[in-house]
Amino acid sequence: MRLGFNMLLWTTHVSTDHSPTFEALKGAGYDGVEIPLFEGDVAHFETVGKRLAELELGVTTVTVMPPGKNCISADAAEREAGLGHLQWAIECTNALGGELVAGPFHQPLAEFSGTGPTADEVSRCVEVHAKAAAFAAERNIKLSVEPLNRFECYFLNTAEQAASLVRKVGAENYGYLYDTFHLNIEENDPIGVIAKTASCINHVHISENTRGTPGDGHIDFHGTIAALVDAGYDGWLTVEAFGSALPDLAAATKIWRTMFERPEDVHDGAIRTMRAGVSAARG
Numbered sequence: 001m002r003l004g005f006n007m008l009l010w011t012t013h014v015s016t017d018h019s020p021t022f023e024a025l026k027g028a029g030y031d032g033v034e035i036p037l038f039e040g041d042v043a044h045f046e047t048v049g050k051r052l053a054e055l056e057l058g059v060t061t062v063t064v065m066p067p068g069k070n071c072i073s074a075d076a077a078e079r080e081a082g083l084g085h086l087q088w089a090i091e092c093t094n095a096l097g098g099e100l101v102a103g104p105f106h107q108p109l110a111e112f113s114g115t116g117p118t119a120d121e122v123s124r125c126v127e128v129h130a131k132a133a134a135f136a137a138e139r140n141i142k143l144s145v146e147p148l149n150r151f152e153c154y155f156l157n158t159a160e161q162a163a164s165l166v167r168k169v170g171a172e173n174y175g176y177l178y179d180t181f182h183l184n185i186e187e188n189d190p191i192g193v194i195a196k197t198a199s200c201i202n203h204v205h206i207s208e209n210t211r212g213t214p215g216d217g218h219i220d221f222h223g224t225i226a227a228l229v230d231a232g233y234d235g236w237l238t239v240e241a242f243g244s245a246l247p248d249l250a251a252a253t254k255i256w257r258t259m260f261e262r263p264e265d266v267h268d269g270a271i272r273t274m275r276a277g278v279s280a281a282r283g
Helices: 015-030 042-054 074-098 121-139 160-167 180-186 193-200 221-230 247-253 263-281
Strands: 002-006 032-036 058-062 100-103 144-146 174-178 201-206 234-241
Touching: 002 058, 002 263, 015 042, 015 263, 032 042, 032 234, 042 074, 058 074, 058 144, 058 234, 074 100, 074 121, 121 144, 121 160, 121 174, 144 160, 144 201, 160 174, 160 193, 174 180, 174 193, 180 201, 193 201, 193 221, 201 221, 201 263, 221 263, 234 263
Parallel strands: 002 032, 002 234, 032 058, 058 100, 100 144, 144 174, 174 201, 201 234
Antiparallel strands: none
16 A cells, blocks of 8 residues: 555645655655646646655545536536536646645535435436546546535535445446545444445545545554555555635634644654554455
8 A cells, every 4th residue: 555645734736846745745754646626727737746756755636526516407508517627626736746636526525405315316427437537547547436424515525426326437447435534433333334436436535534544543444455455555545634724615614623733743643543543454
């Protein structure tokens, strides 16, 4: 397994100005970083990618669907805009030298219909994501769709819903993102669902129940990692933690109190937790 860290702890728009953070993560022992794709163009991310390559850091990316760009909408124009957003994210990932685009790229965050997903919405998502997966495959990039908890979206909440979507899309480079934070909320047995859906998992977020330092809360990371190892997963374990330094992101992620003293405490504590989990799982 490779160990990564999501740059959203520091910024929503990564540039070469963040080289000291890249260097700190490399020095802490991380194999790569996850780059948020919320804005920017290919040329910008090519520059960032060159710096990451110099540091020999692997790259994954994460994106969300902005309002009006919706893969499940009944409005064909919104679905087309959703596909266009995914294609942009794929091109930016390619420019970074990245290998995978992750995130809840099925519907915009915090938009609700008042009910659960319909069969028509599932069909629309399958159609859009199949096209995006084909576009990504041409660039040797994987897609990893993320189920979120019910308070952030309604279309995709559980591991089985995500696995069902993956099976319907039916593309080798398309899987789902197992996130310990969200599935801790939605699953009665968040570790047990790993074996049941393992063939569909192609990315993992290590995120504490508080969104702070993994290992400081109540999520069973050792059990989670052991289940992933037992299931044959050998991809990224990428830390996703949020603080209060970025007001817009803090509001979006509902971070109303201080979860840690320093970002260094998060990345150092997280890598100890993950290394211990992997070591225990492998005996």
